[in-house]
Amino acid sequence: MDLDFDRQHLWHPYTQLSSPGKVYPVASASGVYLQLESGEQLIDAMSSWWCCVHGYNHPVLNQAISEQLKSMSHVMFGGLTHEPAINLGKQLMSLTANEFAGVFFADSGSVAVEVAMKMAAQWCFEQGLSDKQRFLTFAKGYHGDTFGAMSVCDPVTGMHHKFTRLLNEHMFIASPDCGFADEWHDSHVAEFEEALKAHHQDIIAVIFEPIVQGAGGMNFYSPEYLKAVRALCDEYQVLLIFDEIATGFGRTGQLFAYQHADVVPDIMCLGKSLTGGYMTLSAVMCRQHVVDGISSAFMHGPTFMANPLACQVANASIELLLSSGWQDNVKRIESQLNRELLPLARHPAVQEVRVLGAIGVLEMVKPVDIEWFQAQMVLAGVWIRPFMNLIYLMPPFIIEASELSHITNSIESTLDQIK
Ligand SMILES: *Cc1c(COP(=O)(O)O)cnc(C)c1O
Numbered sequence: 001m002d003l004d005f006d007r008q009h010l011w012h013p014y015t016q017l018s019s020p021g022k023v024y025p026v027a028s029a030s031g032v033y034l035q036l037e038s039g040e041q042l043i044d045a046m047s048s049w050w051c052c053v054h055g056y057n058h059p060v061l062n063q064a065i066s067e068q069l070k071s072m073s074h075v076m077f078g079g080l081t082h083e084p085a086i087n088l089g090k091q092l093m094s095l096t097a098n099e100f101a102g103v104f105f106a107d108s109g110s111v112a113v114e115v116a117m118k119m120a121a122q123w124c125f126e127q128g129l130s131d132k133q134r135f136l137t138f139a140k141g142y143h144g145d146t147f148g149a150m151s152v153c154d155p156v157t158g159m160h161h162k163f164t165r166l167l168n169e170h171m172f173i174a175s176p177d178c179g180f181a182d183e184w185h186d187s188h189v190a191e192f193e194e195a196l197k198a199h200h201q202d203i204i205a206v207i208f209e210p211i212v213q214g215a216g217g218m219n220f221y222s223p224e225y226l227k228a229v230r231a232l233c234d235e236y237q238v239l240l241i242f243d244e245i246a247t248g249f250g251r252t253g254q255l256f257a258y259q260h261a262d263v264v265p266d267i268m269c270l271g272k273s274l275t276g277g278y279m280t281l282s283a284v285m286c287r288q289h290v291v292d293g294i295s296s297a298f299m300h301g302p303t304f305m306a307n308p309l310a311c312q313v314a315n316a317s318i319e320l321l322l323s324s325g326w327q328d329n330v331k332r333i334e335s336q337l338n339r340e341l342l343p344l345a346r347h348p349a350v351q352e353v354r355v356l357g358a359i360g361v362l363e364m365v366k367p368v369d370i371e372w373f374q375a376q377m378v379l380a381g382v383w384i385r386p387f388m389n390l391i392y393l394m395p396p397f398i399i400e401a402s403e404l405s406h407i408t409n410s411i412e413s414t415l416d417q418i419k
Helices: 003-009 059-071 083-095 109-126 147-151 160-166 186-202 223-235 288-293 308-323 326-340 342-346 370-380 401-415
Strands: 026-030 033-036 041-044 102-106 134-138 171-173 203-208 239-243 267-270 282-286 350-356 359-364 390-393
Touching (some): 041 401, 059 308, 186 223, 223 239, 326 342, 326 401, 342 350
Parallel strands (some): 134 171
Antiparallel strands (some): 026 033
8 A cells, every 4th residue: 555645645534644643554344353454453442433333344234235336326316316215214214213204314424413503593594583693512512523513512622713713603511510320410400501591592502412422522421411401492492403423323222312311302413323334424303393494495405415325225234233133232332341441440540431332431541642552452453543531442333242352451451551
């Protein structure tokens, strides 16, 4: 592989092209393994950023995509439609107990967030609520890297100061501080309630990630927040958007994170593992009153909207998920992470360990030297990419107990060297 070309010309996520970090060339991937060009096999603990829940190179998903290829790989969605999109729409509506009435297919998570924000804004505009100009969200959130999405990401980690003049200013309140299983007090939602009470006439929608704040800090929080926020949004008639792009399709132990709380948002964004990690696709789902309230054309329409290959592999991925006993797999991973990861909290380099569903997080006392840590893991045959002071795992659901133990043991054996 021409790594010099890569280093000189190809931007990688969150890197400086003039001073790029190390990248490892991958030749192929199968099951939970990444096969490096240099010969090493790495157990992937990241599912390629939440996506690859069934593992790589899955025969069922391969088959779905190659079958679809024979009839059509893409047609425009303007004025045309096709079976893969219709089936996926039906599938998503039935997975969410027919709570949602409209489905918008977009091409990435960030775009889904843009679409959700625009949907809420257009809904308000058409209700004659055009004074509403801001979104309300929690600090430490992450919603993607496009301008609209970025404007509701955490102002510090989202580097708002670099784009101040270009970003709309939205309202942020402190991130949830009641842990997933902690005892709930209404005081946890007091700041949110005050913000909504004082500013609801100004607020288009509330947007946040339910239960797990992902790339903004890997925090897990109580389902009681979702109940309280839902009730307050109803009281003040403000739309509620859940960004389930990372949490959707089983990762937290429920098919969708909102199901931990038994409340339903008005608009929901899905992405990441929607296609089992095969293709980029996202979906925005909205409820009947949102559909009814948008009484003119909704102004969005990506070129690759509802791409048939992506929709078809998403259909296959969802069927596979449902027939694979995902819930048992996630539970099995969760209890193994509880057994093997939680004890590491005693190590002086570790601040806290958290586990929820098929997610394990080591919050370290200090920021982790990513390149050093990655190199140690690669030597051990494991792929983990930490950020800030967080070493986190979200393996494919098909990972075997011995493979997961290998990951947790490999982490443990580096801890003494992390000062
Ligand atoms: C990854 C992510 C996004 C952005 O998705 P992309 O496909 O990277 O644009 C948005 N919201 C959440 C919660 C995410 O985890």
